[in-house]
Amino acid sequence: MNQSSTEQLKKTPLNARHRAHGARMVPFGGWDMPVEYSGIVNEHLAVRTKAGLFDVSHMGQIEVAGKDALAAVQTISTNDAAKLSVGQAQLSGLTTPEGTLLDDLLVYRLAGDHYMLVVNAGNIEKDYKWIAAKTRDMGDVAVVNSSSRYALLAVQGPAALGIVQQLTSVELTAIPYYWFAHGEVGSVRSIISRTGYTGEDGVEIFIPPASAERLWNAILDAGAEAGIVPVGLGARDTLRLEAGMRLSGQDFDETTTMLEAGLGWVVGWNKGDFIGKAALDRQKIEGVTRKLVGFEMTAPGIARHGYKAYAGGGEGIVTSGTQTPFLKKAIGLAYLPIAATALGTEFEIDIRGRRTPARVVSSQFFKRPRS
Amino acid sequence: MYPADRRYTKDHEWISVSGTRGRIGITDYAQKQLGDVVFVESPDAGRQVTQGQSAGTIESVKAVSEIYSPATGTVVEANPVLTTKPETVNSDPHGSGWLFEIELSNPGEIDGLMTSDQYADLVK
Numbered sequence: 001m002n003q004s005s006t007e008q009l010k011k012t013p014l015n016a017r018h019r020a021h022g023a024r025m026v027p028f029g030g031w032d033m034p035v036e037y038s039g040i041v042n043e044h045l046a047v048r049t050k051a052g053l054f055d056v057s058h059m060g061q062i063e064v065a066g067k068d069a070l071a072a073v074q075t076i077s078t079n080d081a082a083k084l085s086v087g088q089a090q091l092s093g094l095t096t097p098e099g100t101l102l103d104d105l106l107v108y109r110l111a112g113d114h115y116m117l118v119v120n121a122g123n124i125e126k127d128y129k130w131i132a133a134k135t136r137d138m139g140d141v142a143v144v145n146s147s148s149r150y151a152l153l154a155v156q157g158p159a160a161l162g163i164v165q166q167l168t169s170v171e172l173t174a175i176p177y178y179w180f181a182h183g184e185v186g187s188v189r190s191i192i193s194r195t196g197y198t199g200e201d202g203v204e205i206f207i208p209p210a211s212a213e214r215l216w217n218a219i220l221d222a223g224a225e226a227g228i229v230p231v232g233l234g235a236r237d238t239l240r241l242e243a244g245m246r247l248s249g250q251d252f253d254e255t256t257t258m259l260e261a262g263l264g265w266v267v268g269w270n271k272g273d274f275i276g277k278a279a280l281d282r283q284k285i286e287g288v289t290r291k292l293v294g295f296e297m298t299a300p301g302i303a304r305h306g307y308k309a310y311a312g313g314g315e316g317i318v319t320s321g322t323q324t325p326f327l328k329k330a331i332g333l334a335y336l337p338i339a340a341t342a343l344g345t346e347f348e349i350d351i352r353g354r355r356t357p358a359r360v361v362s363s364q365f366f367k368r369p370r371s
Numbered sequence: 372m373y374p375a376d377r378r379y380t381k382d383h384e385w386i387s388v389s390g391t392r393g394r395i396g397i398t399d400y401a402q403k404q405l406g407d408v409v410f411v412e413s414p415d416a417g418r419q420v421t422q423g424q425s426a427g428t429i430e431s432v433k434a435v436s437e438i439y440s441p442a443t444g445t446v447v448e449a450n451p452v453l454t455t456k457p458e459t460v461n462s463d464p465h466g467s468g469w470l471f472e473i474e475l476s477n478p479g480e481i482d483g484l485m486t487s488d489q490y491a492d493l494v495k
Contacts, residue, residue: 325432
């Protein structure tokens with residue numbers, strides 16, 4: 001957590017709006033961000049039952065363009081970007097030669113030879129420098145940190161599409177999950193992406209920063225009847241954890257590999273070489289010695305980031321943990337010795353000196369009902 | 372805002388005394404800072420607690436906070452309501468959201484705590 005004073009923190013174009021809403025602001029990844037407005041539980045439940053509006057303009061955008069853009073993206077990220085059509089996005093990993101994670105990212109194919117990488121706020125500079133350095137000698141490829149050109153709003157929840165549909169002529173239900181479209185939302189030029197970090201249906205909307213406040217207000221107005229509320233980083237964290245989504249820098253980092261983090265499904269194993277491929281291929285054959293799993297507490301207590309776990313005769317560590325407002329259970333993610341990672345395995349977590357029982361469960365704690 | 376029938380600590384607990392019995396809770400200011408309370412771990416009956424020392428924990432969705440006992444004594448009862456409805460600490464921190472009661476071993480300690488006016492000054 002960045003402890004510098006608010007003067008040194010970066011601000012999104014909606015900073016004043018958040019303060020006017022009465023949000024509690026905190027430093028996050030070098031940004032001055034709203035952690036809650038009406039309360040984490042209320043905001044969390046609104047997203048699960050109605051809709052929530054998030055300012056995620058702190059996320060970074062790095063664009064890769066040129067005739068050799070695909071080769072560059074394929075080299076620096078793990079997933080197979082050759083499978084992307086124009087208008088499609090995929091989750092991927094930015095890996096070291098050891099197969100460990102600098103960051104996770106979404107890769108958008110904006111045009112034939114133009115990709116946009118969406119990276120985590122605290123990693124923008126690090127990721128940009130890494131990608132620029134690794135692709136410098138790759139031919140016709142330009143790498144640009146275009147983060148300041150975009151504000152990003154997320155509208156998530158069962159009512160989200162209906163609310164945004166009132167503001168656009170783009171048919172939102174025609175955009176498949178993990179695809180995007182260009183169009184106007186509330187008369188603002190947008191990239192409308194059917195993605196999110198909550199486990200709910202919804203969209204993320206990339207817009208020019210100067211239009212952020214106008215669209216923010218328009219979405220709140222359009223969604224007032226449906227019960228939309230602004231949602232801060234607190235509920236964003238409980239929502240993503242409930243949906244089993246990993247958080248960069250917390251659930252994985254440069255000390256954990258894609259396979260250990262349970263992200264083998266976003267590795268393009270057959271796509272050819274990429275940074276970290278040899279290490280990951282080797283680990284895939286030899287097997288991992290620890291793995292990130294979901295757990296729930298089976299006795300009262302809430303496990304938190306950094307708590308020790310005792311499992312299968314070895315030790316593990318909790319990376320995320322909370323009491324989830326919707327499921328009303330204490331859940332979390334932890335690295336455990338591989339022998340203890342089977343579903344249903346009982347183990348213990350040291351909660352401030354007390355060994356408390358927990359059980360390995362699927363990390364997709366919440367799965368939204370699909371009609 | 373802060374009832375005058377009790378005393379307050381700089382750690383944002385209150386204690387109301389009746390005879391040699393003290394009832395302890397956290398202040399409205401504290402519950403607002405914590406956010407949504409989801410778990411309260413109060414000390415068990417019979418446990419000795421010491422003024423200024425940790426006697427338990429309160430967990431909100433986002434963090435864990437210590438409960439510091441405003442006075443020394445023996446725990447008589449933890450608030451049973453909080454086992455199933457920890458959010459009562461948010462909705463009624465000065466009333467039904469109390470945390471635990473103790474039998475005071477040194478009632479004189481209470482005089483050293485803040486009055487409601489002093490506490491209101493501290494958090495204003």
